Amino acid sequence: MEKGKKVILSGMRPTGRMHIGHLAGVLTNWVKLQDEYECYYEIADWHALTDNPAKAREVNTNVLGMVRDWLAVGIDPEKATVFRQSYVPEHAELHLAFSMLVSVPRLLRNPTFKEKLSEIRKRKGMTRMTLKVGRLQVEEELEQALRFLREEEVVKAERMLHSLINRAKEEVMERLAEDASVEGSAIPPEISYGLFGYPVLQAADILLYKGEIVPIGEDQLPHLELTREIARDFNRIYAPVFPIPEPLLTETPKILGTDGRKMSKSYNNAIFLSDPPHVVEEKIKKSVTDPMKVRRNDPGRPEICPIFHMHAFFNGDEAEGIERECRAGKLGCVACKGRLVEVVTEKLAPIRERAEGYTDGEVWEIVEEGSKRAKEVAERTMAEVKEAVFG
Ligand code: SF4
Known part of the structure; x- marks a missing residue:
């Protein structure tokens, strides 16, 4: 990993296999960022328990599935540090130090x-x-x-x-x-106390690696603001240890689930990167479209249609024509979906193949190796923190 680059911290809770929404919303961006920045990609497994501690039982399986897909889409563990939060106990330690700097009304x-x-x-x-x-x-x-x-x-x-x-x-x-x-x-x-204090753990995640840039959507700005406040307060009360992280606002293509809501595993409306072609076909064919477009010749509204959003992401060359023909009532939903099945199955085939190419052992090795690298950085930061706090 090249030094002298700005540090980026970003992470995901381990929810299992990744879907098209993750690919469009986060992963495509991560692949680009790893060439320009020193990236830390966190498997936020403690965060996965904040709203339901019983989820612990699923975490290992979910980590495996998620990291397999990260690697398959092009996250390169040589370029980016892929690490597991719970393998670096300094996250918990810094969380504790930061918890003294945040008031309860602020968290409320x-x-x-x-x-x-x-x-x-x-x-x-x-x-x-x-x-x-x-x-x-x-x-x-x-x-x-x-x-x-x-x-x-x-x-x-x-x-x-x-x-x-x-x-x-x-x-x-x-x-x-x-x-x-x-x-x-x-x-x-x-x-729970964990859920209430999770933004403080998030601040520790970022600042442990002295994250300077955090790629986020506009809706997450308030979270980053708390991290910035904590960094400023720490630097003022003790010693200037932390950078004040800046947001990297990223425009993400909108991807809707097959029922028209946000694509999410919990809504059961997602197309997974690991779905075989017949499953992709089945899901696309069952997907909702514009409910006002009943007959082929009815004009459609691509902006509310999940099929069109997927065309826009995977099939940029044809998206403009599809949009025009849909609006003009010259394209039927059956044909439009048929073309999307072809495009999506073609795009997902190499990702699926790469994902299947990793054994569980190889995935764990990558996670352990990355966590070791992350821990070295984390230990250095914690030494500075303790020096600043206790002298
Ligand atoms: S033609 Fe395509 S974009 Fe238009 S409503 Fe039907 S499926 Fe959606």
């Missing part, structure tokens, strides 16, 4: 945290609905118990009332336990 303003909070609150709203249904059921059962009493069916009424009282007791106990755990705070117990 973190947009991802706010999003998570509203997601949980929405879910709780649904729980309230379930409770409402439960209440109606209770009312019905009370009516029935009263009917039994009026009809002098005392044993039946007694049994029904007992069951209701027991359920009410359980409900009260559950509520009390939940309230005690929240201790009057508006933060639900689903928010």
Whole structure:
């Protein structure tokens, strides 16, 4: 790796095999950047657990699948340092040092945290609905118990009332336990300390390698701002150890999933780089298009069509013509999809082949080798940090 180049840090949570959205949104850019910068590409495995610690069981398999695809698309471990966060314990150490520099109200303003909070609150709203249904059921059962009493069916009424009282007791106990755990705070117990503090770990990820440039989309700017604040505060309070990282705003082509939402493994709408041709064909053929274009001659709106977005990314030469003909109602969706199947299967074939060419052992070796290199840098930074803090 050439020295004297600016340092870039970027990473991904290990979610398993990569899809077309990852290729267009991140990986194509990473391949370019590794020639111009000193790049550190992080497998952010601790981050993978921040919203669900049970995910730990899947992490190793996901790391293997993800790194296999990184290598297959052209990430070169000779040019870029591909490393696993948990193999470099200094991330946790720097995270701890930084956690003293960030206030709780500052973390409460973190947009991802706010999003998570509203997601949980929405879910709780649904729980309230379930409770409402439960209440109606209770009312019905009370009516029935009263009917039994009026009809002098005392044993039946007694049994029904007992069951209701027991359920009410359980409900009260559950509520009390939940309230005690929240201790009057508006933060639900689903928010872990790890999730709350993850932007601080992110700052440690970047600054451990003295990252100067961070390739991000505009929506991630607030996260980088926190890292910049931490670097500034550290330098001011202790000693000037860290650069203030700058964003490298990257325009990424829009890729939609086959259902028209953002392409994501969890939505089950993704076309994976490892999908064999018949699966690619099946997914493309089932994909939604512009719902207003029902017949071949109807004019279409390529801007909302996942098929067109994939044409624009993989089939740049023909995309303009496709857009024009779609709008003019001269191109049918069946033919348009057929052409995309040809293009995508052709583009993915060499990637799939390269991915299959690595054994698991080779992938792990690359990860271990990269992590060793990363650790050397991390140890040097931590030595500087301790010197700055404790003298
Ligand atoms: S013709 Fe192609 S771009 Fe236009 S709506 Fe159909 S699939 Fe989408």
